[in-house]
Structures are given as structure tokens and as C-alpha cells.
Amino acid sequence: xxxxTQQLINGVTLGSIYGLIAIGYTMVYxxxxxxxxxxxxxxMIGAFVAMITFLVxxxxxxxxxxxxxxIALIMSMVFTSIWGWTVERIAYRPLRGSFRLxxxxxxxxxxxxxxxxxQVLQGARxxxxxxxxxxxxxxxxxxGFTVTISYLxxxxxxxTIVLMTVFTxxxxxTSLGRAQRAxxxxxxxASLIGVNVDRTISLTFVMGAALAAVAGLMVTLYYGxxxxxxxxxAGMKAFTAAVLGGIGSLPGAMLGGLLIGLIxxxxxxxxxxxxxxxAVFSILVLVLIFRPTGLLxxxxxxxx
Amino acid sequence: MSTNTQKxxxxxxxxxxxxxxxxxxxxALPLAGFKTFSLNGVLTAETRFDWVIMAAVIVAVxxxxxxxxxxxxxxxxxxxxxxxxxxxxxxxxxxxxxxLVLLLAAVIIFPFSPMANRHSLDLAVYVLIYVxxxxxxxxxxxxxxxxxxxxxxxxxxxxxxxxxxxTTYDLSFWICLPMAGIFAASFGIVLGFPVLRLRxxxxxxxxxxFGEIIRVILLNWYDLTGGPDGISSIPKxxxxxxxxxSKIGKDGLxxxxxxxxxxxxxxxxxxxxxxxIMALALITNFFTLRIRKLPIGRAWEALREDETACRSLGxxxxxxxxxxxxxxxxxAGFAGSFFATRQGFxxxxxxxxxESAIILAIVVLGGMGSQVGVILASLVLVLGPELVRxxxxxxxxxxxxxxxLIMVWKPKGLLSRREPTxxxxxxxxxxxxx
Numbered sequence: 001x002x003x004x005t006q007q008l009i010n011g012v013t014l015g016s017i018y019g020l021i022a023i024g025y026t027m028v029y030x031x032x033x034x035x036x037x038x039x040x041x042x043x044m045i046g047a048f049v050a051m052i053t054f055l056v057x058x059x060x061x062x063x064x065x066x067x068x069x070x071i072a073l074i075m076s077m078v079f080t081s082i083w084g085w086t087v088e089r090i091a092y093r094p095l096r097g098s099f100r101l102x103x104x105x106x107x108x109x110x111x112x113x114x115x116x117x118x119q120v121l122q123g124a125r126x127x128x129x130x131x132x133x134x135x136x137x138x139x140x141x142x143x144g145f146t147v148t149i150s151y152l153x154x155x156x157x158x159x160t161i162v163l164m165t166v167f168t169x170x171x172x173x174t175s176l177g178r179a180q181r182a183x184x185x186x187x188x189x190a191s192l193i194g195v196n197v198d199r200t201i202s203l204t205f206v207m208g209a210a211l212a213a214v215a216g217l218m219v220t221l222y223y224g225x226x227x228x229x230x231x232x233x234a235g236m237k238a239f240t241a242a243v244l245g246g247i248g249s250l251p252g253a254m255l256g257g258l259l260i261g262l263i264x265x266x267x268x269x270x271x272x273x274x275x276x277x278x279a280v281f282s283i284l285v286l287v288l289i290f291r292p293t294g295l296l297x298x299x300x301x302x303x304x
Numbered sequence: 305m306s307t308n309t310q311k312x313x314x315x316x317x318x319x320x321x322x323x324x325x326x327x328x329x330x331x332a333l334p335l336a337g338f339k340t341f342s343l344n345g346v347l348t349a350e351t352r353f354d355w356v357i358m359a360a361v362i363v364a365v366x367x368x369x370x371x372x373x374x375x376x377x378x379x380x381x382x383x384x385x386x387x388x389x390x391x392x393x394x395x396x397x398x399x400x401x402x403x404l405v406l407l408l409a410a411v412i413i414f415p416f417s418p419m420a421n422r423h424s425l426d427l428a429v430y431v432l433i434y435v436x437x438x439x440x441x442x443x444x445x446x447x448x449x450x451x452x453x454x455x456x457x458x459x460x461x462x463x464x465x466x467x468x469x470x471t472t473y474d475l476s477f478w479i480c481l482p483m484a485g486i487f488a489a490s491f492g493i494v495l496g497f498p499v500l501r502l503r504x505x506x507x508x509x510x511x512x513x514f515g516e517i518i519r520v521i522l523l524n525w526y527d528l529t530g531g532p533d534g535i536s537s538i539p540k541x542x543x544x545x546x547x548x549x550s551k552i553g554k555d556g557l558x559x560x561x562x563x564x565x566x567x568x569x570x571x572x573x574x575x576x577x578x579x580x581i582m583a584l585a586l587i588t589n590f591f592t593l594r595i596r597k598l599p600i601g602r603a604w605e606a607l608r609e610d611e612t613a614c615r616s617l618g619x620x621x622x623x624x625x626x627x628x629x630x631x632x633x634x635x636a637g638f639a640g641s642f643f644a645t646r647q648g649f650x651x652x653x654x655x656x657x658x659e660s661a662i663i664l665a666i667v668v669l670g671g672m673g674s675q676v677g678v679i680l681a682s683l684v685l686v687l688g689p690e691l692v693r694x695x696x697x698x699x700x701x702x703x704x705x706x707x708x709l710i711m712v713w714k715p716k717g718l719l720s721r722r723e724p725t726x727x728x729x730x731x732x733x734x735x736x737x738x
Contacts, residue, residue: 035505049334055349056338079334086331091708098715101451104508105668108661109707116701121335124697127347232657236512243509274524281513288506289498 002140006147007269008262013153013222015261016160020215021238022245022253023167024208030248031184031204032096037107040235041114042084042209046216047226048118049076051129054220065132069155076213084209085202087114093198111231118228126227129220156218163214164254167207171250180204184248233277237264240284246297255295259283317371325364332359404676411582415575425574427690429581429646433639434686436585438666438678440635443592445664446672447601448628449608450500451508454515455663457495458488458633460522460655462640467535467650468528477541481641488637489630496629500622515660522652534651538644540573541580549573577646584642588635589675595631604628662686669710671717680718684710 028036053072091110095103136150171177179200182190191197241260245252267279336355444452462484469480499510522529547563561568595601603624670677
């Protein structure tokens with residue numbers, strides 16, 4: 001039971017990170033119907049910006065930790081958003097309206113480009129960062145096994161909940177969210193009734209990138225090591241999460257992320273850690289066989 | 305008046321250029337502006353702001369020149385370039401047959417020309433493997449319209465099945481080749497059966513996941529696959545079971561040069577590899593060309609265009625897709641076993657997602673469904689990076705950049721025109737307005 005609880009906590013933490021990345025995939029897919037393959041790289045850039053911000057703050061001298069966290073959060077969100085915006089502007093916007101595979105290939109090219117750009121600029125070695133948020137609560141103890149929830153895990157989970165709430169409110173209540181939903185349903189119609197479609201799509205990319213940046217910051221703090229390659233696997237898992245939850249659905253992405261995190265934590269806890277990725281994809285296949293549109297996805301209506 | 309508008313134009317252009325420069329600076333600030341490195345095990349950073357300024361200036365100037373050019377010489381230049389490209393494309397399409405014969409002749413003569421040496425033949429073989437993979441994937445993506453992001457999995461299955469069969473059971477290449485194809489095809493069926501009901505992008509993620517699963521299994525099933533160490537000393541093929549390519553005979557087989565009565569040359573083996581992969585690739589190509597004329601090939605293409613219509617016409621979509629998937633996988637299996645025998649050593653490193661991405665990019669960049677386009681794209685994406693090996697880490701950077709640029713420049717691929725499978729009317733003569 002204690003072991004179970006511990007894995008549950010670890011899984012929820014991991015799932016929060018995946019969920020935040022998955023939202024970027026699901027929103028972009030919902031609005032322009034493309035798989036944004038470079039999104040994992042955007043997350044990686046977010047992690048690097050966060051790491052560099054921490055290093056710079058360190059160089060400037062010790063700053064009160066919560067303050068440093070907020071600065072790093074803002075910095076990585078701002079700079080990563082600019083990256084997200086630029087990627088859309090350069091690689092995807094010219095291809096809007098061409099056939100389905102063109103933006104996908106462009107996105108794969110962009111992903112390779114960004115990965116190698118960061119490798120060239122920052123080196124291929126892994127970057128270890130000193131742990132900054134230490135300690136935690138012991139919530140259970142039994143037969144010498146203590147269940148702990150670290151402050152960092154609490155920080156990650158709470159921040160995720162706050163962000164997702166804010167985000168849902170933006171989509172459901174603001175005019176920007178309304179424009180996004182309109183664009184998603186019918187781009188031509190939306191532009192006819194005065195929605196600036198290009199701007200809405202750009203903002204979608206910016207929002208996705210901002211959330212990915214937060215995930216990057218979390219991962220930097222949580223694992224303490226990052227390198228230029230982390231975007232690939234995380235991006236793939238997050239995309240799997242988006243598909244699992246039903247691509248195009250925001251609650252689906254959160255649920256999918258959480259599930260992927262839990263599956264991974266429990267599989268590595270109870271079975272073999274090497275095959276955790278295999279478990280994740282096998283469960284994805286199983287879910288898709290029985291619910292071809294994902295858990296919360298709406299069945300597609302085919303019009304002839 | 306006109307000078308006035310010109311002035312505002314210049315001002316607007318300058319503003320725009322400044323803005324792009326600012327954005328470039330902002331992009332570069334965190335990633336290029338600080339260099340992180342380990343100092344006595346502790347990560348530290350040092351500033352490198354000159355890089356940021358450089359990036360901003362380069363982008364601003366570039367943008368300015370581009371916009372200025374757009375108003376003067378660039379439109380004519382770009383229309384000239386794309387006009388030339390189009391007319392080259394037209395020429396290729398028009399003189400299809402002659403060009404193909406010429407190309408084939410050149411390709412056949414190449415190993416006997418003075419240009420042939422170990423290095424160039426190796427490169428040619430390397431490119432031809434991708435041409436074959438491109439043609440194989442073209443069946444799945446180009447004809448049947450199924451987005452397969454894990455094609456490399458079947459390539460891996462082919463390679464490992466040859467390597468395992470040859471090293472454990474001592475079977476010859478010629479027995480293993482069809483078996484590798486069958487294994488890969490069965491994997492295609494096993495995977496395809498549950499997932500082919502899914503629509504486009506769901507299929508993409510499942511195939512992507514499958515590719516990763518295969519790689520993870522290869523990496524961790526130490527007893528069978530050797531894990532990250534891979535399998536080494538995979539035997540080379542014999543000359544159709546009649547001779548071996550060494551200086552002296554082996555296993556009761558005479559050496560090749562004695563069999564055909566020529567002088568021994570270490571190049572013989574590479575020439576043989578070259579023709580072997582060329583034959584395999586041409587078989588793939590010929591198969592594709594022919595199957596488009598058969599009911600099954602037409603069903604694939606019909607399915608790509610409209611699944612609902614196919615259903616109502618009595619085509620079973622699952623079986624049809626499954627056959628395309630399996631046949632595509634089979635060719636990947638052939639290519640894989642060739643790869644294993646050529647390399648003599650395989651490890652999971654050779655079967656990463658990037659390979660799938662390159663193969664898919666070859667198909668799409670070449671112009672979906674265009675057979676010649678695949679050759680062209682392989683030359684750009686596979687030979688190109690090999691020729692600029694000195695660039696080292698900048699090589700992949702350029703690779704990604706070129707991929708994006710080509711896609712943005714020609715979203716339909718380099719050779720986008722495709723001969724329709726069926727014409728309802730006679731082909732219009734050249735020059736006739738239709």
C-alpha cells in the first residue's frame with residue numbers, strides 16, 4: 001500500500017508534466033489539424049531557458065527561492081513562446097492549405113533543426129543542475145518504508161492545476177478562446193465573421209509553447225539533468241497522451257497525460273523499467289482498438 | 305509623388321527588418337547569449353552576447369535585402385528559378401522513357417567507369433538503400449495513403465531476421481532474403497490488423513509507437529539480439545550460391561574471380577552489392593508500377609481518395625489497407641536484410657525514428673507517388689549530408705533546415721506531377737489546349 005501510494009504520487013507528478021506538453025499538441029491539432037512534431041523541441045528549449053535563467057540568477061548572487069522560481073517561469077514562458085511563434089511563422093504558415101503531409105514533414109525538419117541548433121549552441125553533454133527545492137513531507141510510514149511527497153512534487157502538481165484552470169477559463173470564457181473555438185470549427189466562416197484567423201492560430205502556438213515551457217522548467221527542477229535530446233521522447237509520450245485522451249480535446253489531453261504518467265510510474269515500480277515505453281504504447285493501442293477516437297474524443301461525423 | 309511612396313516603402317521595410325532583427329535577438333538571447341559548461345562538476349554560464357547581436361544583425365540585414373529584392377529583382381529571379389524547375393520537371397515528365405533509359409544506362413555503367421572506387425560504390429549503395437526504402441514506403445504512403453511513421457521497424461525486423469538466421473542457423477543469404485521479407489510482412493499484418501481501422505493521424509502515432517517498441521525490445525532482449533552491442537560478423541552473400549567474394553574459395557565454393565575468369569579485385573564485392581541493391585530497388589519499383597494496374601492497386605488508390613465511397617462499392621478497407629501495409633513492410637524487410645549483410649554489423653542504433661523520418665521525407669519531398677522524385681529526394685537528403693561530412697555537427701542542422709526550406713518552397717514535393725492511374729479520355733497531345 002505504501003509503495004503503491006508512492007508510485008501514485010510519482011505518477012501524478014510525471015503525468016502533470018506530460019499533460020502540460022500534451023495540451024500544446026492537442027490545441028494545434030484541434031485548430032489546424034496538424035501534428036506539431038517540433039513541439040517536443042519547444043519543450044526542450046523551455047527547459048534550457050529555465051536552466052540558463054537559474055544559472056544567471058545564481059551568478060548574480062543568491063535570490064530568494066520563490067522569487068527565482070517566478071522569474072525563471074516568466075523568462076522561460078516568454079522566450080519559449082517567441083520560439084513557438086517563430087516556428088509557426090516560418091515553417092507552418094506558408095504551408096497552410098497545402099496537402100496534409102507537407103506541414104508534417106516541415107515539422108519533422110524543424111524538430112531536427114531545433115535539436116541540432118541547441119546541440120551546436122550549448123553542447124551535446126548533459127547539463128546537471130544542483131537541486132534547488134529540497135525536502136518534503138513524510139505522509140506515511142510502514143515497516144521502514146516511508147512515503148514522501150517532496151515540496152517539488154507539490155509545487156509541480158499545484159502549478160499544473162492552476163495553469164490548467166486558467167487555461168480552461170481562457171478557452172471557455174474569453175474572446176480569444178471564442179475565436180479559437182470558432183477557428184477550430186470552421187476557419188473560413190470564422191474569418192468571415194471577423195476573427196483574425198492568422199493571429200488566432202499564432203496565439204494558439206504561443207499558448208502551447210508557454211505551457212510546454214512550464215513543463216520544461218518542471219523537468220529541469222525534477223530530474224536535475226537535461227540535454228538537447230529530451231524533447232523527442234517527452235514529445236512522443238505527450239503526443240501519445242493527447243491521442244489517448246482524444247486528440248483535439250483539452251480535458252482529454254490532461255487525462256491522457258495523467259494516465260501516461262501513472263502507467264509509466266506503476267510499470268517501472270512493479271515490472272521492468274526498461275519496458276515502460278512499450279507498456280505505454282501497448283496501452284495506447286489497446287485503448288484505440290476499443291475507442292478509436294480516444295477516451296474523451298468526439299466521434300467524427302463523416303459527411304459525404 | 306513616386307519618390308514619396310518609395311520613401312515610405314523603404315521606411316516600412318526598414319521597420320520590418322528591425323522587427324525581425326529584434327525577434328531574432330530575442331530568440332538567440334537565452335540559447336546563444338549564454339554558454340553553459342561544467343566547471344569542476346558545477347554547471348556555470350558565461351555570456352556570449354556578441355553572438356546574439358550577430359544573429360540579430362544578420363537576420364535584420366537579410367530580411368531587409370529580401371524585402372528590397374522582392375520589390376525589384378527577386379520576383380523575376382524566383383519566377384525564373386521556379387520556371388526553370390518547372391520546365392525541367394516538364395522535360396523529365398515528357399521524355400520520361402528516354403531519360404529513364406539513359407539514367408539506367410549510366411547507373412549500370414557506373415561501377416565499371418574510372419569513377420568507381422570503394423568509397424563511391426559504398427555511397428552509391430547507401431543511397432540506393434534509401435531509394436528502395438522510399439519506393440517501398442511509397443506503396444504505403446503514396447498509393448494507399450496510410451501515414452506510416454514507423455517504417456524503420458520493418459527494416460529492423462528484416463535486418464535482424466537475416467542476421468539471426470545467418471549467424472545461428474548458418475543459412476545462406478538467398479534463403480534468408482525471402483524469409484526476412486516474410487517476417488517483416490507478418491509483422492506488418494500483426495501490427496496492422498488492430499490499428500488499420502484507425503484514421504490517418506491515429507495510425508501515425510501507433511506506427512510511431514510501434515517503431516519505438518521494436519527498438520526498445522531490440523535494445524533490451526539481450527539473449528536474442530545482443531542488446532546495444534548488436535550482432536556482428538554477419539556473413540556476406542555468395543554469388544547466387546555459386547562462388548564467394550574472397551581471394552580463396554570457402555565452404556567448397558570457388559572464388560568469384562576464378563568462376564568468371566577475371567582478375568581478382570577487392571572491388572568485385574562492392575560491385576556485386578551495388579547491383580544487388582539496384583536489382584532489389586528496381587524490383588520494388590517495377591512491382592509498384594505493375595500493381596497500380598491491378599484491382600488491388602486501384603483499390604489502394606481509391607481508398608486513399610475516398611474511404612466511404614470505397615466501402616459502398618464493396619471494397620473491404622481493412623483488408624485492402626492491410627495488404628498495402630504488409631507489402632510495404634515486405635520490401636522494407638528485403639532492404640533490411642541487404643543492409644545487414646552489407647554492414648556485417650547491426651545494432652538498434654541504426655533503426656531510430658530519424659530513419660523513419662528520413663524515409664518519409666524522401667517520399668514526400670520527392671513528390672508523393674512520384675518514382676523519379678524518390679531518387680531525386682534521396683540524392684538531396686542522403687547523398688547531400690554524406691558529401692558534407694566535414695561540417696560535422698552542422699550537418700544535421702543544415703539537414704533539418706533544408707527539409708523545411710524545400711517543403712515551404714515546393715509544398716507538393718520536387719516532382720509533383722503524377723501520371724493519373726486511369727485516364728477516362730485519351731491523353732491530350734502536347735500543345736493541345738485542354
